[in-house]
Amino acid sequence: KQEVTQIPAALSVPEGENLVLNCSFTDSAIYNLQWFRQDPGKGLTSLLLIQSSQREQTSGRLNASLDKSSGRSTLYIAASQPGDSATYLCAVRRIQGAQKLVFGQGTRLTINP
């Protein structure tokens, strides 16, 4: 059974810092991994999708890496801004079987002005 863990559960940093969010998964046989952002009371916004054959993806100030063999992904946020404050979720999709996403519990990020 695939389990996804995100550490830390909450993180508070001053504006302008670079930071890393961690995601680990127990079964390395994944099809892809997706990072989302969720604002309070809102839906999920897809940030980055990494296919199992890829090592990283970049979008603006965000960079996500994937090490499938060790069951880990990181989301790097450069030059953080207060608008980055949200909960960040990672989710994995298995190679075979159901097409469902298995989510971690999320990291609640607060950027202090």
Add this chain to the structure above:
Amino acid sequence: NAGVMQNPRHLVRRRGQEARLRCSPMKGHSHVYWYRQLPEEGLKFMVYLQKENIIDESGMPKERFSAEFPKEGPSILRIQQVVRGDSAAYFCASSLDLNEQFFGPGTRLTVL
């Protein structure tokens, strides 16, 4: 291209009533997924549908819950005889193929 649409955004029901949640996928998307987010818990998969077919319902409670995605119209998640434990945010997602899933804003169900 409009995103995934869900309605209603908020739904209040009394115990024993029925709840119907609707989801219109992004244009051209034929894959629809429903997830539930219980208070203080992560998102959990419920069901995956394609047009007129339920492909995977492994996350659906065995009783009172059903889902459909008809040939025409939105996907419907139906909860019969709601109980307080059904109070949650229900999210719909759609995808063009088996890659990136795009999520709607969710329906927040409150059972009194």
